[in-house]
Amino acid sequence: MSSMQPIAAPLPFTLKTKLSVDRVSMVFERDGNRTEVLNNINLEVGDGEFVCLLGPSGCGKTTLLNAMAGFLSPTSGEIKVDGEAVRRPNPRRIFVFQERGVFPWLTVEGNIGFGLSKVTKAEREQRIAYYVKMVGLQGFEKTYPQELSGGMKQRLEVARALAVNPDMLLLDEPFGALDSITRLVMRGELLRIWEAERKTVIFVTHDIDEAVQLADRVVVMSARPASIRQIVNIDIAHPRDISAPRYLELRDGIFQQIGLAHKV
Amino acid sequence: MRDEHATRTNLLLLWRPLAFIALLLLLWEIGIRRQASHLLPGPWGVVGGIVDLVRHGLLLKYIVASLFRVTWGFALAVVTAIPLGLAVGWYRRAEMALNPILQILRPISPLAWIPIAILWFGVGDLAAIFLIFVGCFFPLMLTAIDAVQSIPAVYVNAGRNFGLSSAALVYRVLYPAVVPKLIVGLRITLGIAWLVVVAAEMIAVSSGLGFLIVDARNAGNRYDLVVAGMLIIGIIGLLLDLGMQSLEKVKSFRWGYSED
Secondary structure: OOOOOOOOOOOOOOOOEEEEEEEEEEEEEEOOEEEEEEEEEEEEEEOOOEEEEEOOOOOOHHHHHHHHHOOOOOOEEEEEEOOEEOOOOEOOEEEEOOOOOOOOOOOHHHHHOOOOOOOOHHHHHHHHHHHHHHOOOOOOOOOOHHHOOHHHHHHHHHHHHHHOOOOEEEEEOOOOOOOHHHHHHHHHHHHHHHHHHOOEEEEEEOOHHHHHHHOOEEEEEOOOOEOEEEEEEOOOOOOOOOOOHHHHHHHHHHHHHHOOOOOO | OHHHHHHHHHHHHHHHHHHHHHHHHHHHHHHHHHOOOOOOOOHHHHHHHHHHHHHOOHHHHHHHHHHHHHHHHHHHHHHHHHHHHHHHHHOHHHHHHHHHHHHHHOOOOHHHHHHHHHHHHOOOHHHHHHHHHHHHHHHHHHHHHHHHHOOOHHHHHHHHHOOOOHHHHHHHHHHHHHHHHHHHHHHHHHHHHHHHHHHHHHHOOOOOHHHHHHHHHHOOOOHHHHHHHHHHHHHHHHHHHHHHHHHOOOOOOHHHHOOO
């Protein structure tokens, strides 16, 4: 097989394909109404890559993310992770929900340890402590989510996802409900965690700045039925200067691509 | 310091209702003294009635009899209606099939079942327990159906994402997600059970607090005992409700009662 015996030595920055979306279309039928949501999506994501799916609200990017997670099956086409077709959810790829997906009946500790029922007690405790620290929730181990702020809840959900050591994180507008300051802090935190753990990250957002600040590549999607308009390489190293000419150039390019005048 | 402060606040909170009750008792006493007929007792007459009941060993006996029936009727309804309701709520087709019949049976007062209860079980504990069971079953089942159907999909999806088996999904996600709503349903239903037992005892048995009230009236217009019985029913109902209410304060349930 060609993938096992490459003809040419791979380039240093060429990543192994982690996720491939092959001619995926999705049609919902409800009460006799057909809604075309995804239209022939093709995408490859490398191992350890940070990819943003960017598009207007309701365009179907969340549907695509749900299909990648295995919650929905495409009407046609196929999604593969590590060469294997995605058929159902799997702890190797954890979905971080747009709404608050932490379990309100469990404490911070209980939430982080939720996916760790198969490891020994000692290891579970060690991992919980590690991720509590990573997301800065020390001192809140016994606290219930109700008493946490929105930003803390979102960090808790990220910690719960990371604790099971997945290869992929699928984040669905995770910072959408946060205030703008917390959102900026959270982006920094996510990048710090991503650089430490090098998971493959698929991040859905409708915020152009957010996409350009975070991603290696931004997949710009059209309105429904969603198709890929353009894939933009963000060739700026982290930490990114959000007033640098290259940043502004890339951002404005996407603004134009989406058809927005860059004036309010 | 803080405890002391809290105690003082509690006392202040208690003061107002107590003063109001004292005022009502006073008005009651005055009203009784001004009327010619001596059938209705004043507050002291009721205290005398309670003492009478205690002296004859009836008070405790009747309370235990009523609680016994409520416990059995309620418990039977809980162990049947809740699992059934949870299953029906989970499987949409089962709900669609069962819903019309539930909607017809639900508005029938449990008291309308009295003739059938006596026909099936005769006069005795079983008939009363059956009536309480019927009175509790439908509200509990509807609560359970609603509780399952209102679980946010995000919790179920998260549970599946972490690789839970079906059984694990039930006890680690579905069960904790429905508990707060179930507790509210249990609290309301226990109140219904306590209403039904009094009515059932007036007809289907010859002991218990409901029987006490009918019997006191029939056996010589002892209205002091009637009112004493009513008062005790009220106090026990309050205690039962407070007991259920304390469940709502459990920390891992409390999320279910806030808007956030």
